Amino acid sequence: MRVGEPPGRIVVAALSKTFAGGIRAVDNLSFTVEPGSVTGFLGPNGAGKTTTLRMILGLVRPTSGTATVGGRRYVALPNPLRHVGACLEASSFYPGRTARNHLRVYCAHAGLPGKRAAEVLELVGLSAAGRRRVKGFSLGMRQRLALATAMLGDPPVLIMDEPTNGLDPEGIRWLRGFLRELAGQGRTILVSSHLLAEVQQTVDRVVILSAGRCVRQGSMAELAGGRGPTTLVRTPQVDALMAVLTSRGVGLTRVDATAVRIDGLPVPDIGHAAFEAGCEIHEMRADQADLERVFFELTSQPPSQPHVGPTYGQPPYQPPYQPPYQGPGQGGPW
Ligand SMILES: Nc1ncnc2c1ncn2[C@@H]1O[C@H](COP(=O)(O)OP(=O)(O)O)[C@@H](O)[C@H]1O
Numbered sequence: 001m002r003v004g005e006p007p008g009r010i011v012v013a014a015l016s017k018t019f020a021g022g023i024r025a026v027d028n029l030s031f032t033v034e035p036g037s038v039t040g041f042l043g044p045n046g047a048g049k050t051t052t053l054r055m056i057l058g059l060v061r062p063t064s065g066t067a068t069v070g071g072r073r074y075v076a077l078p079n080p081l082r083h084v085g086a087c088l089e090a091s092s093f094y095p096g097r098t099a100r101n102h103l104r105v106y107c108a109h110a111g112l113p114g115k116r117a118a119e120v121l122e123l124v125g126l127s128a129a130g131r132r133r134v135k136g137f138s139l140g141m142r143q144r145l146a147l148a149t150a151m152l153g154d155p156p157v158l159i160m161d162e163p164t165n166g167l168d169p170e171g172i173r174w175l176r177g178f179l180r181e182l183a184g185q186g187r188t189i190l191v192s193s194h195l196l197a198e199v200q201q202t203v204d205r206v207v208i209l210s211a212g213r214c215v216r217q218g219s220m221a222e223l224a225g226g227r228g229p230t231t232l233v234r235t236p237q238v239d240a241l242m243a244v245l246t247s248r249g250v251g252l253t254r255v256d257a258t259a260v261r262i263d264g265l266p267v268p269d270i271g272h273a274a275f276e277a278g279c280e281i282h283e284m285r286a287d288q289a290d291l292e293r294v295f296f297e298l299t300s301q302p303p304s305q306p307h308v309g310p311t312y313g314q315p316p317y318q319p320p321y322q323p324p325y326q327g328p329g330q331g332g333p334w
């Protein structure tokens with residue numbers, strides 16, 4: 001254990017994993033996650049997020065490198081359930097068990113009092129369903145039960161793999177508030193997603209992965225590249241607005257017949273320019289697509305060294321990305 005390491009700090013150092021068959025799922029990955037923040041662990045499907053999280057949790061053995069929580073490897077933590085809560089992709093429950101009994105079994109394993117089950121059900125808003133069998137639960141309810149299970153030991157660290165999958169907008173909004181609150185209590189929250197839009201309002205920092213490598217880490221502001229605000233303005237008089245802004249040297253890009261994207265100009269200044277140009281404003285908002293574009297550019301590059309070792313007949317690695325931006329106004333509530 002490294003002396004003086006905060007218990008909630010996650011340190012991934014030169015971590016690599018090559019699976020049998022030569023798939024280099026994680027490639028010399030290094031990043032740090034600090035307590036008191038929500039960190040988004042982002043990358044397209046197949047980027048290596050789940051493999052990394054499983055290595056942090058001691059479920060996959062690294063080919064090389066280390067992952068520690070509070071200076072120790074997960075398996076060396078004295079009481080891991082009280083230190084790290086985890087929600088992995090496919091949480092499994094005995095279908096015939098009630099939510100409450102499921103949690104009580106975990107309490108017994110972890111040496112926690114049985115009453116903790118009711119407390120975590122309350123915490124995740126599942127109290128009313130505590131005596132129902134898990135087999136009747138919706139996907140969203142299962143996600144909440146997985147989160148309740150992770151919170152049993154009141155851990156300072158919470159790791160979640162794609163927690164928004166299967167959640168409806170209300171569930172996503174609830175999760176967002178929940179994670180912000182946990183971070184506000186000084187906990188470390190690491191949450192993976194293949195969609196920036198689903199987490200961008202929740203996370204303080206991002207670690208972006210592409211083909212097993214870290215392509216960017218830093219705050220959300222740093223991700224935008226210090227370019228200042230980008231605003232999307234919709235007006236029927238888009239040409240007039242563009243003319244007045246261009247004459248003032250403002251950077252802008254036409255989006256379509258009625259919309260323009262404006263770089264670096266504060267919203268009141270845009271409003272004033274529109275007023276002067278006699279433009280009727282139909283929409284004006286911070287442009288999320290800008291961050292999406294950065295994310296897309298960072299993760300859609302083909303890796304320069306996709307493989308180490310033989311591939312045994314597998315086709316060359318193609319990051320199976322999906323274009324994450326889904327059009328204006330559909331960025332999701334996160
Ligand atoms: N157990 C495994 N055996 C072989 N290959 C695997 C295994 N788990 C993951 N992979 C491969 O490793 C790469 C990264 O997968 P994964 O970590 O699941 O990515 P993500 O969670 O970002 O979608 C993919 O190419 C995947 O097919």
Ligand SMILES: [Mg+2]
Pocket residue numbers: 049050051089161162
């Ligand atoms: Mg995954």
